[in-house]
Amino acid sequence: MKLPETAKNRLEDALKQLNLRPTQQREHVFAVLLSERDHPTADEVYVRAKKSMPSISLATVYNCLEILVSCKLVKQVNFDREPTRYCPNLAEHAHFHCNDSHRVYDVDLPQDLLNSLKSVLPKGYEASKVELSFHGTRVDTTPSK
Amino acid sequence: MKLPETAKNRLEDALKQLNLRPTQQREHVFAVLLSERDHPTADEVYVRAKKSMPSISLATVYNCLEILVSCKLVKQVNFDREPTRYCPNLAEHAHFHCNDSHRVYDVDLPQDLLNSLKSVLPKGYEASKVELSFHGTRVDTTPSK
DNA sequence: ATTGAAGCTTAGAATCATTATTATTACAAA
DNA sequence: TTTGTAATAATAATGATTCTAAGCTTCAAT
The missing domain is CATH 3.30.1490 (Dna Ligase; domain 1)
Structure with a gap:
């Protein structure tokens, strides 16, 4: 699970615009999202993220996802009242x-x-x-x- | 707050199809929904319903709404993960x-x-x-x- | 009228995704 | 190094909705 250089640059630029830091967790959550073409829930992202970063917490996953959304690198997708899903297709x-x-x-x-x-x-x-x-x-x- | 005859008939017919009874609460909740052209949440329906039926409970409002939905007299409308809204426009x-x-x-x-x-x-x-x-x-x- | 079964309503407990809180850690600037 | 700010982690809290258990109604059959 590795974030490609171009994606990494996109993330760093977007974070900089909001005066946020490019942390390991943020990069990792972004990498998890980009690594599959599906639309995982926060919980599913959490499970996948833990595989190579066991210490990450669910709260951090939520935080990172929210930041990716406000950076406009990721979209939220909702169906009725099911758990929110995250989609890196802009x-x-x-x-x-x-x-x-x-x-x-x-x-x-x-x-x-x-x-x-x-x-x-x-x-x-x-x-x-x-x-x-x-x-x-x-x-x-x-x-x- | 009074359910018009035609609506009452529609409700009774629809309920009969599912072997359900036309109760006061069900008629009242339907009347509340029909009385305004907006899209209230269950909680808002509850507040309105209590005005002329103080004893009705929130759980009953949820039950009635769900039954109206399964009768296809009412639709659910969701926006992101906001509370579900109810809409009698078929x-x-x-x-x-x-x-x-x-x-x-x-x-x-x-x-x-x-x-x-x-x-x-x-x-x-x-x-x-x-x-x-x-x-x-x-x-x-x-x-x- | 009485009984019994089935359906209803109610109050309150439980659930579950999400958000908030708080203490701890990381890291940049002084 | 010290200091200050931001980020993370663990955990508690929130809020809409659903579930549960108990007691009521209704209605058909006696």
Whole structure:
């Protein structure tokens, strides 16, 4: 579990902007998030982080995640009132939540769709954030022999 | 606070389908929800319900709301991990969450937009539910003299 | 009317993700 | 080194929601 140089630089720059220090824990939590393309909960991050940093505490994981969010290096993803999930994919995208596996998949959002989404708002409504999520099941489309 | 005849019938029919009884509490909670066009939390419903039914308990309000949801007379609306809100507007619609007032407004969703939303899903993803929400502020568009 | 079973309501306890608190540690500036 | 500030760790507290246990209603069958 090692943070690539470019990510490390991004983190250090972002932290510097907020007068925060690049600590081992912050780097490690960021590395954990980047190492898999899923959307772990704070608790799952904690479990993964402990593997190579056994002394890290859950509170620190929460703190680091919150700081990564305020640095805009990570996004929070919420489904109903389930535990918050963390997502290092900064591109504008939607989420698909699989009812079976409980996994979350990213879904690309074409820019023109985003625009037509905002166009449904009545006059006087200014949206700073649009959230789009799907719930359903993935069906296996592998052709059988 | 009185439940209109038609709503009362809807409730009784829906409950009958699930072999549930039309109790005073259930009717009252439904009436509370219908009486305002906002999206109250369970706690807010509880406060309103107590005004004309002081003996009702918070647990009962939660129970009634959950039953109304399973009857499909009411929808749950979640924003991040804020308390769940309840919405008797059954039409397919999006929500606008005002950062200033913390109120939630319904936004109509044209059917063709809904269709194009589902069309962004890759093959093999079957969405049973689409959630679309906006966060932002309402700007006053009243023309000044 | 009485009984019994099933469904309801209530009060309070329990749960669980998250946040707050506090003491300790790390580290930079003086 | 001393001093001050920020970060971490352990633990307690919070708050929405759910669960549990007990006592009520309702209603069908006696």
